[in-house]
Amino acid sequence: MRKLLLLGLFLIGLGWALSNFSGLAARGTYDSIxxxxxxxxxAAQIESQVQSIxxxxxxxxxLNSAFSFADHIFIVKGDRATLDSLKKSEVKKYTEFIEPDYIYSAFTAPNDPDYGxxxxxxxxxxxxxxxxxxxxxxxxxxxxTGVSQVPDLKETKFVKGYDFVNDQSEANDDNGHGxxxxxxxxxxxxxxxxxAGIAYKANLMPLKVLSGGGGGTVADIAESIRFAADNGADVINMSLGGGGESQLMQEAIDYAHQKGVVVIAAAGNAGENAASYPARYPHVIGVSALSPAGTxxxxxxFGAGIDLAAPGGMKEGEDPTGGILQNTIDPATGESVFESYQGTSMxxxxxxxxxxxxKAAGIKEPDAIENVLKQSALQIKDDAxxxxxxxxxxxxxAVKLAARGQITFRDFFRWLRDNGYLNPRFWIDGGVIALWPKMAMVLGSYLLAWFLRNYFPxxxxxxxxxxxxxxxxxLFFLKGFYLFDAPQWPFRALGSSIPELGSALQGSSALNPLFASVLIPLGLIVLLLGHAQWKWFAIGTTIGVAACLGVSAVTSPSVMWLGDGTIARGFLIMNALLCFALARLAVKPGVQST
Incomplete structure (x- = not known):
């Protein structure tokens, strides 16, 4: 039993820690609170607290503005340390909430002049x-065809590549396509x-397998796939293809997939009812092209082998506006130019x-990344x-779906570090004080139950x-749980004990006296005492409420309509004793409901 109790306390403590890891919700920046x-x-109490702060x-x-006095909203300059300190201070009792004053900004386009x-x-x-x-x-x-570091790739990071056509380390482009x-x-x-580019902080690995004329062999392509997989590539793009199935290339693709690489290939530009190879192979995401109209x-x-559709462009005559505009080279001169291309290669x-x-958002496995891309895509129902x-x-x-619920051990470790929990001073200087009341409530309920068990086995x-x-x-660790696009009230309710339930639903820090009393335990005892199994839930709840009210009377005796002084403390202590007496009566042999 002792081991079970220790395990329960450990899990509760871990849950509390996870609940305070706010994950995606804490990515904002702020310099005030x-x-x-x-x-x-x-007003006098508020002024006293303001002066104390x-x-x-x-x-x-x-005050935040001329209209803030009615709502009692004050702004304080401060960082995370100030925020944490305020939340643990006396002022918390006088506030509805204390939170960061996050800085939002207008969504702006990149400053690249031709981004429009x-x-x-x-x-x-x-x-x-x-x-x-x-x-x-x-x-x-x-x-x-290789990649040349044109001016608009100057700030892009490159990693080691290879030229498989000329068998040399520098994979320069002599075509413009790559x-x-x-x-x-x-x-x-x-x-x-x-x-602009899509993943502009990613690294590029240039691998030349196509000559200046645009042709290349399966052997070079297969070898480049293995090179990419062995040298740290996360994603492979192959804007190339043709007819003829190759076991050599299939094995290379399977090898890359097993090493965690996402492989993507163009469907081909022949307007045929089947994608070209390598888009047709398993473990390859085949991509068809969309026009500016979205068709x-x-x-x-199209047809077999198509997994997703993306913009490929469609130019009208000499008009470049319908194409895909990027910085490349003029193959005749090697000079930098901005050109609009079209094709599934784009x-x-x-x-x-x-x-x-x-992948940068946290999804690691290639199949999982493919599923995210597909599940997040805009579906076209009429696509026979x-x-x-x-x-x-x-x-x-895709990024929102990838980020939903992603909390890794690395993230959790970083949260522990950033909040000071890995610093021994945190545990010595009182930083853990917010955890003690919950631990005392849980431990107190078990001790009360153990005490009754000694007298009434x-x-x-x-x-x-x-x-x-x-x-x-x-389940207090659920109070701070964040789930993308989900309502928060179910987590607040599940994360509250019965005495805290009323205040959780009302959004107040003060206990609701109707919930923080013997009334609900009494109702449960009356309803469930005659049931062989569920009566123990009622008894356990009554003991738990006694522990919660007793600890609250000592640590934070704040009750709606009763304030936070002697009257509130007396109310909580009285109801804690009544709950314990009710539990004692319920476990007494021979007591049943009538």
Missing amino acids: VLDFREDIG AQKYNVTPR KQWNLRSINVEAAWDDTQGEGITVAVID THVAGTIAQSTNNGFGV KAPYSN AAPHVAGVAALV LNHYGAGKLDAAA FAWGWSLSTGLVAGSSG
């Missing part, structure tokens, strides 16, 4: 995706020059760039010929333990 004083606090933190609390011409990036909602990630730390291998593809993936962005481009292959790197964003696969690429939806079961938790602390 909001204090919303309770409406039942008088000013003296203790050497700051000047101020990139209809393709706006069509995949990339700007909203950039709010969460820009692909930092992810490496995308561009298996193509550089254009690389630009869509990771063109230098917000550099005040040229155009399948006439040249794009569609595939859109998917590769978003795959890099998804499979023009679009799972649908049209949506960068923002009974079997210790799951129903009693569940009642003890429900009455004393609730």
Whole structure:
């Protein structure tokens, strides 16, 4: 039993820690703090607290605006340390909440002067995706004609590549195709020059397998796939293809997939009812092309092998506006130019760039990344010929889906470090004080139950333990749980004990006297005492409520309509004793409901 009790306390403590890890909700920045004083606090008390804050933190609390006095909203300059200190101070009793005054900003487009011409990036909602990630730390291998470091790739990071055509280390482009593809993936962005790329903080790995004329062999392509997988690539883009199935290439793709690499390929530009190879192979995301109107481009292959659709462009005659604009080279001179291309070769790197964003957001396995890309895509219901696969690429939806609920051990460790829990002084100087009341409530309920068991022996079961938790602390680690797009009130309710339930539903820090009393335990005892199993839940709940009210009377005797002084403390102590007496009566042999 002792081991079970220790294990329970450990799990509760771990849950409390996880509950305070706010994950995605804490990504905002701030340099000031909001204090919303309770409406039942008088002006004199507020002024006293404001002066106390000013003296203790050497700051000047101020009303947020001329309209803030009615709502008692004050602003204080401060950082995370100030916020944590305020939440643990005496002032918390006088406030509805204390929270960061987050800084929001207008959503602005990149400052690249020709970004306005990139209809393709706006069509995949990339700007909203950039709010969460820009692909930092992810490496995308561009298996193509090579990549030349044109001016608008100057700030893009490159890693070691290889030229398999000429068997040399420098994979320079002598065609323009590969550089254009690389630009869509990771063109230098917000550099005040040229155009933008999708995962502009990702690394590019240039792998030349196609000659200046645009042709290359399966052997070189297969070897480059293995090179990419062995040298740290996270994503492979192949804007190339043809007819003929190759076991050598299939084995290379399988090898890369097993090493965790996402492989993406263009569907082909023949307008045929089947994708080209390598898009047709298993473990490859085949991409068809969309026109600026959002429909399948006439040249794009479709049907078998199509997994997703992305912008590929469609130019009208000499008009370049319908194409995909990126910085590349003029193959005749080798000089830097900005050119609009069209083709499924231009569609595939859109998917590769978003795959890099998804992996940077926390999804690691290639199959999981593919599922995120497909599940987040804009579905086209009437698609009998499979023009679009799972649908049209949506960068923002993909990143949000990838980020939903992602809390890794690394994130948790960073949270422990940032909040000081790894610092021994935290445990010595009182930083853990917020945990003690909950631990005392849980431990107190078990001790009270143990005391009663010595006088009136009974079997210790799951129903009693569940009642003890429900009455004393609730699943309090759920109070701070954040789930993307989900309502928070169910978590607040589940995270509250029965005495705290009323205040949780009303959004107040003070206990509701109807819940923080013997009334609910009495009702449960009356209803369940005649049931062989559930009566122990009622008894456990009654004991738990006694522990919760007793600890609250000592640590935070704040009760609605009764204040936070002697009257409130007396109310809590009286009801704690009544609950314990009720539990003692209920466990007494021979007591049954009538």
